[in-house]
Amino acid sequence: MSRSLRRDEWLWQDARSSTPRALSVTSPATAGSPDFLHIHSAMASRVAAFDWTQTPLGPIEHWPQSLRTTLGLMLESRFAMCLCWGPELTLFYNDAYMRVLGAKEPGALGQPLAVIWSDVWEDIRPLVDSVMSGTATMQEDMPLTMLRNGYPEETFFTFSYTPVRGEDGGIAGFLNVTTDVTRRVQNERRLSADVAQLGRMFDQAPSFMAMLTGPDHVFRYANPAYMRLIGGRDVLGKPAAEALPEAAQQGYVALLDEAFNSGNPFSADGMRFVVQASAGGEPVERYLDFVYQPISDEHGVAGIFVQGVDVTARRMSDLVLRTREAELRALNRDLEREVLERARERSLTWQVTPDLLAVMDAEGVIEAINPAWQQLLGWTDDELLGRRWLDRVCAEDHAITRAVLDNLRADKPVLHFENRFRTRAGGVRTLSWMATPEGGRFYCSGRDVTDIKAAADALARSQAQLRTLFETSYQLQGMCRPDGIVTDANRPVLEALGVGFDDVVGLPLWETPWFSATPGMPARIRAMFVRAAAGETVRDEIQVDLPGGRRCHDLSLRPIHDDGRIIAVVPEAIDTTERRNAEEALRQSQKLESLGQLTGGVAHDFNNLLMPIVTALDLASDPNARPERRARMLGVARRSADRATSLVQRLLSFARRQPLQTTDVDVGALVVGMAALVESSCSPRIRLVVAAADGLLPAVADPGQLEMAILNLGMNACDAMPEGGTLTLAARNARVTGDGRLADGRYVVVAVSDTGHGMDEATRQRAIEPFFSTKGIGKGTGLGLSMAHGLALQLGGYLSIDSSPGAGTTVELWLPVGTSRVAAHEPTEDTVVDSTAEPRGTALVVDDEDSVRMCTADALEDMGYRIVEAGSAEEALRALDDGLAPAILVTDHLMPGMTGAELARAVRERLPATAIIIVSGYTNMADIAPGVTILNKPFRQHELAASVGLAAASIHGAA
Secondary structure, three states: OOOOOOOOOOOOOOOOOOOOOOEEOOOOOOOOOOOOOOOOOHHHHHHHHOOHHHOOOOOHHHOOHHHHHHHHHHHHOOOEEEEEEOOOOEEEEOHHHHHHHHHHOOOOOOOEHHHHOHHHHHHHHHHHHHHHOOOOEEEEEEEEEEOOOOOOEEEEEEEEEEEEEOOOOOEEEEEEEEEEOHHHHHHHHHHHHHHHHHHHHHOOOOOEEEEEEOOOOEEEEEOHHHHHHOOOOOOOOOEHHHHOHHHHHOOHHHHHHHHHHHOOOEEEEEEEEEEOOOOOOOOEEEEEEEEEEEEEEOOEEEEEEEEEEEOHHHHHHHHHHHHHHHHHHOOOHHHHHHHHHHHHHHOHHHHHOOOEEEEEOOOOEEEEEOOHHHHHHOOOHHHHOOOEHHHHEOHHHHHHHHHHHHHHHOOOOEEEEEEEEEOOOOOEEEEEEEEEEEOOEEEEEEEEOHHHHHHHHHHHHHHHHHHHHHHHOOOEEEEEOOOOEEEEEOHHHHHHHOOOHHHOOOOEHHHOOOOOOOOOHHHHHHHHHHHHHOOOOEEEEEEEEEOOEEEEEEEEEEEEEEOOEEEEEEEEEEEOHHHHHHHHHHHHHHHHHHHHHHHHHHHHHHHHHHHHHHHHHHHHHOOOOOHHHHHHHHHHHHHHHHHHHHHHHHHHHHHOOOOOOOEEEOHHHHHHHHHHHHHHHOOOOEEEEEEEOOOOOOEEEOHHHHHHHHHHHHHHHHHOOOOOEEEEEEEEEEEEOOOOOOOOEEEEEEEEEEOOOOOOHHHHHHOOOOOOOOOOOOOOOOOHHHHHHHHHHHOOOEEEEEEOOOOOEEEEEEEEEOOOOOOOOOOOOOOOOOOOOOOOOEEEEEOOOHHHHHHHHHHHHHOOOEEEEEOOHHHHHHHHHOOOOOOEEEEEOOOOOOOHHHHHHHHHHHOOOOEEEEEEOOOOOOOOOOOOEEEEOOOOHHHHHHHHHHHHHHHHHHO
């Protein structure tokens, strides 16, 4: 269309009008080239170059004039606009609209609207149906969840849909004018949270306060004093002009606009305000001192903080003073000063008001002042009267003061201005003034606002300091709404996750990168958050997968309360990865240290155990020894061998590293069994007493870990008695009711007591802290008591310490009672195995120790087997290769070269009918195949016979 195209009708819908109108364009009979080709914009060029033959619209030269004209108007606009045309609502848009499309651009041109905005189609479809039926629409701050950049993001838009008619008068399409207001809405939300926090600080303030946000000055907060001023009206959430129409009529909203737009604070003293102070009541006249303080964020002014006091009484006093002054001016000019002095003496208001009152002549020379000048500034009447006002004003404020005097000389009253006065003591006070010219003199009233301005500055500094503390904390901290949406996160969080602020804010806490990469963690965090949102402070130790690897966190979710309701939840976490690694390393060090301390005592015990065994062997080889002595010493040797077996097995259990495996434990038997081990670890000067009560109930515990705890406590007790003393191991039943440390119920108490030097209160309080030790460097890791305390808590129990200097120490482990009965098992007495001469087949005995192999072979020979011996697994396999097919294989486990387990697998593959027994003194037998009989060293002959029967039975049962 040429530039001379006649436009017959332009009808636009006003963006804020409720009356729908349509844009109608009547085209001439013929159309030339498209009239948008002359437009110099990127989208105009792309529209002209686009292949429209592949769309329902067809070639450009066939387009109706109404489409061309509307398209030309849209492309020239600087507002973000799009045009949808035809039955498929084919999309056109201008340069400004590209930012709205995001990553959907440039492929959006010429596509159906429903395809391009499929992610929000269900939201906008009713609006599209409305506009295509001829009804224009207008939406403000409409929330839309868009996928315009490949991921869902919450956005807010203000837009209008205007129908466009074609040549036939029908609706051919619609024009969309849109504005992205996402950032403004988010700022308003954030500011609302800040206002709520400030509101709690200001609720009890004596002065009235309010917080207004946005260019419309919407009330977000008003303290009780403010509500009393306006008669308790419901103003929250309403613009100032709507909530207080009388304020708008009196010019207060215009002052708010000026402060918001300029960013400069506005303050007034004694300003008149006529307000309806009660519902249905008559308007009353108030006079107010107040400040409009703009509040800014990174994008500029976000709201106005209103603070002030009702000074109606002071104003009434001023009016009385003005009336009195007018009466005085009616008197003879020569008597004016005398009359003024008498009036001042008679005026109680002049004498007692805290405001500074003064009368000056046209040159600014002070003629009269009230006592408040000396009370506030320290200057006497003689030092002020007859002197210029400027003489006491700070030099920096001379210019504004001269300007005020010029206005007064021009007979213009000044309602508000501030300047700074020097005090007699050398300080500076900020004063807010009102001044009125009358009869060639200036009547001034000033109020000290130094503290008010300092309070506003302090509030701003406090907010900045709190933000700095939040950002520089070593903890990972954030802030969430009660529904879980993250509203804030400090720098340590963002650095740990390797993301930006916008990558976490607006997401549910459990969907942030903090937890989303760890399987199962989002559901766990969501469950924790539900408890926190209900009012519970929740704490847990978690392991999460972060960009820097797997990290351990001590996480807590803490609810924030306000007037009994929960307004936010604060997630806080401390990275405990390095500490946990160090604790694990030191825990192993503690175990090694414990084993090291055992070495001396174990060596002493083994020497004592070997003594009767060696003596019995000597007697056995002496043919002249008395039979009764030989029998007695053989019994002693057998008991020593049993004790040595028990001691070795217990040492091996300490060397294991395994997770906590709870079961019902016979605590009495365990304590009695530990007595010998503890005694061997202590000095011979220490007497050991075992006191296990009768009828002990089973306790829930990990036997190995409980033994380690008792051993650690026992060694600590020995260390506390360097000069000797008594060590007591005790166990008893107990019942707990109403104890805040433990749940009500029955417990088994294991107590370790000493008569050593004891602990003072400070040491006792810190005794269970990890790494705390009083033994000195190199004498302990400080983890013994900490590990015992952790074990008790993990089992649902408690550890208590009773100690005082010189009175010894008692440490008690409270363990919950189990559910089963534990029967004490008496040690099995050795039995005599009947030898038989009946042949039972061949037994292959494999052991690299000749003496052990000989003893095993002799026992099997007594049982009727023909014996073939081998000193290694390889030698045994060579015998099998030569045709040996034994009825039973008895082999040691740990041997040079091939192990017994490997030999057993080879024999089982070759000779499935051969029974197999593996003999070992090593506790870790995880590599032995199922179905193989295991016999622990050392063993008695009857135990070997029982194992032979078990191995043979397993073979026959499998057959």
